[in-house]
Amino acid sequence: MRNRRRRSRAVVALATAALLCGGALTACDAQGGNSGAPGGESAHGKPSPKPTPAWDTSPRSxxxxxxxxxxxxxxxxxxxxxxxxxxxxxxxxxxxxxxxxxxxxxxxxxxxxxxxxxxxxxxxxxxxxxxxxxxxxxxxxxxxxxxxxxxxxxxxxxxxxxxxxxxxxxxxxxxxxxxxxxxxxxxxxxxxxxxxxxxxxxxxxxxxxxxxxxxxxxxxxxxxxxxxxxxxxxxxxxxxxxxxxxxxxxxxxxxxxxxxxxxxxxxxxxxxxxxxxxxxxxxxxxxxxxxxxxxxxxxxxxx
Missing domain, CATH: 3.40.50.1110 (SGNH hydrolase)
Structure with missing residues (x-):
């Protein structure tokens, strides 16, 4: 009976995790939590946008x-x-x-x-x-x-x-x-x-x-x-x-x-x-x- 209860609790935990990640795939990764994708890329494989440089070499006025x-x-x-x-x-x-x-x-x-x-x-x-x-x-x-x-x-x-x-x-x-x-x-x-x-x-x-x-x-x-x-x-x-x-x-x-x-x-x-x-x-x-x-x-x- 104890083994059955343990298996039941494990199944419930897995199902809950699947529901949470299934609704927001970008919020979960292989490491868990909200950590970013390796290499500075988003979950869609696109590079993270580069910050705007502080100095623009071609001002327009x-x-x-x-x-x-x-x-x-x-x-x-x-x-x-x-x-x-x-x-x-x-x-x-x-x-x-x-x-x-x-x-x-x-x-x-x-x-x-x-x-x-x-x-x-x-x-x-x-x-x-x-x-x-x-x-x-x-x-x-x-x-x-x-x-x-x-x-x-x-x-x-x-x-x-x-x-x-x-x-x-x-x-x-x-x-x-x-x-x-x-x-x-x-x-x-x-x-x-x-x-x-x-x-x-x-x-x-x-x-x-x-x-x-x-x-x-x-x-x-x-x-x-x-x-x-x-x-x-x-x-x-x-x-x-x-x-x-x-x-x-x-x-x-x-x-x-x-x-x-x-x-x-x-x-x-x-x-x-x-x-x-x-x-x-x-x-x-x-x-x-x-x-x-x-x-x-x-x-x-x-x-």
Whole structure:
């Protein structure tokens, strides 16, 4: 009798299991429970979908924020913006902007926007990003920080802590408005190299007297210890700003810093505006577009 009862209980257990698994085959496997199929495949033999990569190498719209460089200042005429020559969103074929390279000429005309402003500093970035977010771009380019170092004097430069706080706030705004937008952050250019290149041109030095980046460019031929120390302090501040850009961007999986590519680029006379010998010429704007395109279309960040 005991053996019969044991067999009866076993039959009932098997029947119950068959009913449960028969109604939901995907919930049971040879190992029991809800464990997945071997090799990352579903019970139907199809591979599990791959996660969407954090960085899309072919965004379909672009908004640019930043300062005079992104506005194409002095690329076409003296002391004036020339947005058509902008490295980010320009339409000039000589520049071949990032927007044109990514989107094509026709789409770039309707799906790229330039919210940069000549004279802007990092504290202005939050407002620019708010304006850019209204366009719902898939990629936002950021190039700012030069004006934080280019002040009336070295003492007037933006403190590094404030620079960091302003950049963090701008990225928080971006993430609130556009959680999935990608961000390309260009490093601040090597201002000391721009001084060393431009100081050989008499016309450029006359324009510098109008107040362009006085902290670096004032008294360009003065090589005494005080002037050298002043320029070195500006250079050190630019390096510190770039470290902030790198550190803050690294905390956002959809943010890509250029690894110092713009800072490291060896700009020469051909890449400098012949109106002020400081801002990029059309040739220089094209080099910036080229650097950005390589960074944005690379599957992994470039060193």
């Amino acid at each position: 672009l908004a640019a924020v930043g300062d005079s460089i992104t506005r194409g200042f002095d690329a076409c005429s003296v002391l004036s913006d020339c947005p058509e020559a902008s490295w980010a969103t320009g339409t000039d074929s000589e520049v071949d902007s990032l927007a044109t390279r990514l989107l094509g000429k026709t789409r770039a005309a309707s799906h790229s926007w330039n919210h940069a402003k000549t004279g802007a500093r990092m504290e202005d970035l939050d407002g620019q990003i708010q304006a850019a977010a209204a366009e719902r771009p898939e990629l936002v380019t950021v190039m700012t920080g030069a004006n934080d170092a280019c002040r009336s004097s070295a003492a007037a430069m933006t403190p590094v802590g404030e620079f960091r706080a302003d950049f963090e706030q701008a990225l928080r705004t971006l993430r609130r408005e556009l959680p999935k937008a990608q961000v390309y952050v260009a490093s601040v250019p090597d201002l000391k190299r721009l001084w060393s290149q431009g100081r050989t041109n008499p016309l450029g030095k006359q324009v510098w007297k109008l107040g362009i980046c006085s902290s670096m460019l004032a008294d360009p031929d003065d090589l005494n210890s005080a002037a050298t120390e002043r320029r070195d302090s500006v250079q050190d501040r630019v390096v510190a700003y770039n470290k902030v850009l790198e550190d803050v961007c690294a905390k956002d999986r959809r943010c890509r810093y250029d690894g110092g590519a713009v800072f490291d680029y060896r700009f020469d006379g051909d890449q400098l505006s012949h109106w002020d010998w400081f801002h990029p010429s059309k040739n220089g704007q094209s080099r910036l577009a080229e650097i950005a395109y390589r960074q944005v279309t690379s599957r992994k960040p470039m060193a």
